[in-house]
Amino acid sequence: MSPSTRPTLLRLGVELDGAGRHPAAWRLPGARPAELFTAAHWRRLAATADAADLDLLVVPDSHRLASEREADQRGRLDAVAVAAHLAPLTARTGLVPAVPVTHTEPFHTSKAIATLDFTSLGRAGWQVEVATTAEEADAFGRKGVQAGGELWREAAETVDVVRRLWDSWEDDAVVRDVATGRYVDRGKLHHVDFRGEHFSVKGPSITPRPPQGQPPVVVPVRDEASLAVAAAHADVARVQAPDEASAAERARQLRAAAGRDLLVLLDVEVLLRPDAAAALETAAHLDELSPGHPPRCLRHLGTPDSLAQALAQLPDGLDGAVLAPLDLPATLDLLATDVVPLLRARGLRPPAPPAGAAGTLRGRFGLPRPTSRYARPVAGGTR
C-alpha cells in the first residue's frame, strides 16, 4: 500500500491487561481488583470490545510476575487460555494472544493458535513475544538468557515453523472415503522437516489446517532485530515511537525492509475521561501511587474527542492503532461509547455491523486466504 492508496478506514485494536497497563490501575474506583483472575472480568471487557466492533483484542503475556511491589498488580493468566475462553463469547473482534516463544515449543504454539482459530470461527491471531530476562529463563531452567539479536532470530525460526505447520495439512486432506476406507488423503499431509539454528521439527501438525489457513501474525517492532522479523514474517506490525512522525518513518523503513506491504499499527497508551483535566489528574494519581512507570510508547491522556482527533490525523503509512488503556474498564468503556461513534461519524470506522455478521480476522484486515504452500498446483493426491 503506498501512502496515496491507503484506505481511509482506520484499523483499531486494544491491548487489555488486568486492570489496565498501569500497575496501580487496580486501585481506581470501578476496577473490581478481586475479580481480575476470574472469567467474569474478561467477559465484561471482551463484550465491550466486541460490541464496539474493534478489529482486534490483544491479550499480552509474559512469564514474569511483573513487579516486586505489594502495591502493584502482579500475576497474570495464560493469554491463550484467556483468548480461548473469550472465543465462544465474542462474535466479531479478532482474538490475539501473545505467546512468548523463547522457552516454549513451536509445535505446541502452532496447534494452540490453530485451535483458537477453530473455536473462534476464524478470528484468531498470534502476537510473537520473546523472553529477555533471567527470571523467565530460570522459570523454565532449560537455557540461559539470550542476546536480543539471537532472541529474535530464534523467534523468526519459530514463526517460520509455526506457519509451515499450519500449512502441513492441505485444506482438503480429510476425505472420509468410504470406498477405500481412508479418512485422510495422506498425500495431502506433509512433514515440514524444519531444521533451524535453534531446533528442528518433523511435522505434520496434529491439527488440521485452521479456518483462516494462516491466522494473522502480529510482531511488535521495538528495535532493529524485531523490525527484521516483522519485515520478514508479519502480517501486522505494531510500532512504538515517541511521536507520530517518527512512527511513520518507522513504517516506511519496515515496508522498505519487507519489500512488500503489511499492516502497520501504532501503539498508544490511553487514559480517557469525559474532561481532559480529569484524565491528567487520574494519570498523575496513578504515577503517585506507583511511580517509575514511564510511557512505553506514545501516550494519550485526554477526552474521547481529543483521541478521535489524534487518530484522525495519523500520518500516511500508519493503518491504525492498538490502544492500551492505562486503566480498565473506564477507558475501554469510553472507547466503545464515545470514540468509536466519533470515528464512525468521520467515516474512519465502518458502520455498526448487523448482529450475527461475522467474518474472519484476515477478512477484516483485507488479507486473502492463502492456499497451503505444500499444495500441488494440479488437484488430486497420491495414494
Added chain:
Amino acid sequence: MSRRQVHLGAHFPGVNATTVWRDPRAGSQVDFSSFTHLARTAERGLMDFFFLAEGLRLREQRGRIYDLDVVGRPDTLTVLGSLAAVTTHLGLAGTINATFNEPYELARQFASLDHLSGGRAAWNVVTSSDAFTGENFRRGGYLAHSERYARAREVVDVAREFWDSWSGDALVADPGRGVFAAGAGIGTVEHTGPQFDVRAPGLLPRSPQGHPVLFQAGDSDEGREFGATYADAIFTMHGSLEAGRRFTADLRARAVRAGRSGEDLKILPGATFVLGDTPEQARERAYEIRLQQVGPEQAVAFLEQVWGRDLSGLDPDGPLPDVDPDPASTISQGRVKHAKDPVAVARGYRELAQANGWSARELVIEVSGRQQFVGTPEQVAQEMDDYVQADACDGFILVPSLTPTGLDEFVDRVVPLLQERGSYRTAYSGTTLRDHLGLRHPHQHAAHRATA
C-alpha cells in the same frame, strides 16, 4: 449416602479404532460445534467431566501416516479453555504429556484453566517418551523409556510447588491499604533435581481447586505406582468385572502403601456402550458398529500391528497369516502399546479363529473391540451399577463411537435409570470437579487427615 455413586465422564470420540467416521451421521472432528455438542450433552447428563485424549505425532504404519482411523485433533488446552465458556459445571479433563512440556508452563496453563472455569480443570498426566514423538520437539527423543515416570513425578512435584506458591490469602486486592498481593504470601519456587533446575517467583493466586484434579493412565507397574501416589483418578482399560475388581483392589492397596486412603483414588475404566430396545436389537447394532469399525483395510492393518510385518497381500476374508510375528518390529509408531508378547497373542488368535471358523477380519472384529455394555437401557444401567457396587470401579469414562451425537441416547435413556436406582446424582451439588468426584481440596488435606 450409603449406596456407592456412579461417576461418569465423557470421552470425545477421537483418534482410535472406536470412532466410526464412515457413518453418514458422523460429524466434524475439529469444528468447535462438535465439542460443544458433546460437552453440553454430558452436562445435561450431570456427568462429572469431559475428557480429551492427546497424541503429539500422527501415527504411522510401515513408514506412512496411518489413514484408516480418524487423523488429527485440536489442541487439548485450547479446546478445554473454550468449552469452559459454554458449560457451567462440567469438569474439563485434558491429556497432556509430561515428557514434552515444562512444569512451569503446565502449572500456569492448568491454573489458568482452573481460574477461568471456576474450578473445573483436570490433567491426565501421560508419559509417552518415544523418539518418534520427540522429533516434533526441541529436545527430540531425549528421555529413556525407563525414566518416563521419574520425569512425570518431578514434573508434578514442581507443578504443585507452583500451585502452592501463593498462600490462600496472598491476593489482598485492598485499594484502601494499597496492597494488591501480600509479599509474604508469595513464595519463590526453587527446585533442583535430576530433571530440572527451576527457580521462579510464584505465578498466580491459588486457583479454585487449589490443584487441578490429576488423572493417570499408564498400566505398567511404575505407572500404577505413580497413579497410586499422585493421581486423584485412574483412567484404565480393565473392562471386565473380574479384571476391574483386581485392578481396583491393586490400586487401592498401592494408595494405602503410599500413605493415602484407597478412596482417595477414583478408578474409571473407559467404556463403550450400545443400546437397543431389546437385547437382540442391541446385539445387532453392536455388530453393525463393529463392521463399520473394522473394515477390510483396518483388519489387515490391525494384524500388521500385532504381527509387526507387512501384510499388505493378506486377504481379510481368508485365514490369519501363517508366519509368526516379529517381536522386535517398529512397524507401528505413535500408538499407545498395550500388547503383551506378540507370538503368544498370535498363537491365541489362531486357536480362536480355528475353533470358530473365523476369517482374519472376523477374528479382528471379535478380539479388537471393547464393547463392554451392550443391551437395553435397563440392562446397561444395572450392569454399570453392579460394577460400581462391587467395587470393580467408581464409574466410567464413556467412549461413544459417533461424533458428536454418540452420547445423546445414553443421557436420555440410561442416566434416568441410574438416578432411579439411587446411584446417580439428580442435580450437581457442587461447582468444582473436586466436588463432583468427592475429592478433598488439597489445602484442607492435612487438617482433614488429623481428624479422620
